[in-house]
Amino acid sequence: MTAMLELRGVTRVYGTGENAVRAVDGVDLRILRGEFVALLGPSGCGKTTLLLMAGLLDAPTRGEVWIAGRRAEGGDKARDFRRNTIGFVFQKPNLIPFLTAEENVCLGMRINDVSRAQARVRSLELLDYLGVAARAGNYPSQLSGGEQQRIAIARALANRPALILADEPTAALDSARGRRVFEQFKRVASELGTAIICVTHDHRSLDLVDRVLEMSDGQLIPASAPVRP
Ligand SMILES: Nc1ncnc2c1ncn2[C@@H]1O[C@H](COP(=O)(O)OP(=O)(O)OP(=O)(O)O)[C@@H](O)[C@H]1O
Ligand SMILES: [Mg+2]
Numbered sequence: 722m723t724a725m726l727e728l729r730g731v732t733r734v735y736g737t738g739e740n741a742v743r744a745v746d747g748v749d750l751r752i753l754r755g756e757f758v759a760l761l762g763p764s765g766c767g768k769t770t771l772l773l774m775a776g777l778l779d780a781p782t783r784g785e786v787w788i789a790g791r792r793a794e795g796g797d798k799a800r801d802f803r804r805n806t807i808g809f810v811f812q813k814p815n816l817i818p819f820l821t822a823e824e825n826v827c828l829g830m831r832i833n834d835v836s837r838a839q840a841r842v843r844s845l846e847l848l849d850y851l852g853v854a855a856r857a858g859n860y861p862s863q864l865s866g867g868e869q870q871r872i873a874i875a876r877a878l879a880n881r882p883a884l885i886l887a888d889e890p891t892a893a894l895d896s897a898r899g900r901r902v903f904e905q906f907k908r909v910a911s912e913l914g915t916a917i918i919c920v921t922h923d924h925r926s927l928d929l930v931d932r933v934l935e936m937s938d939g940q941l942i943p944a945s946a947p948v949r950p
Pocket of ligand 1: 735736742743744762763764765766767768769770771
């Protein structure tokens with residue numbers, strides 16, 4: 722089965738000489754279509770660095786990143802490829818304050834040359850899918866933190882990505898709202914086939930993921946086998 726994400730010997734060293742920090746150290750990883758994976762580990766162990774490389778936002782010092790069966794390249798090509806293939810969700814929803822929920826979701830599609838009418842239809846579909854259709858016309862300041870994060874997930878899904886990378890998306894939410902975000906991811910992975918990596922410190926929602934990865938000092942600790950083959 723094709724891996725949606727494959728890392729081969731991925732290493733990232735920040736700085737040089739005495740100041741060099743080996744933030745990610747020879748990571749091999751395969752994430753399959755529809756797999757929802759949690760990434761845990763102490764502060765500074767390299768989780769965000771790993772996600773940035775998986776998301777083609779940073780290039781490894783060594784090693785290869787493969788996404789949906791294609792070796793990732795640098796430069797402009799990476800930017801277009803990233804836009805079409807990868808969705809990001811961060812700790813803060815980072816919605817644009819002067820755009821409504823629906824317009825926030827539309828924005829990424831408009832950049833991708835989707836027509837205004839089509840983007841609107843898709844945006845409303847996604848907001849409905851995430852249970853926030855009633856909020857489509859509201860501005861971010863009129864939404865709860867959990868609602869804003871669901872809009873951010875809708876935005877991440879807009880271009881039908883093969884892969885979603887989420888960096889502590891529930892850190893600013895209470896546990897019930899955080900769990901809802903995990904439930905949404907689980908549903909997205911199983912219904913849409915999206916591969917999802919979610920960095921989290923929240924152990925209470927781990928029953929919802931297919932696999933837990935643990936990182937320490939830039940390396941993945943061999944741990945739990947995938948629940949699904
Ligand atoms: N741009 C950078 N330049 C230099 N060092 C960096 C840079 N970004 C991260 N580091 C270092 O790389 C290591 C891994 O950082 P990273 O942000 O990936 O950790 P993390 O696991 O995401 O931590 P947290 O849970 O606190 O978010 C840390 O030692 C950090 O100080
Ligand atoms: Mg981090």
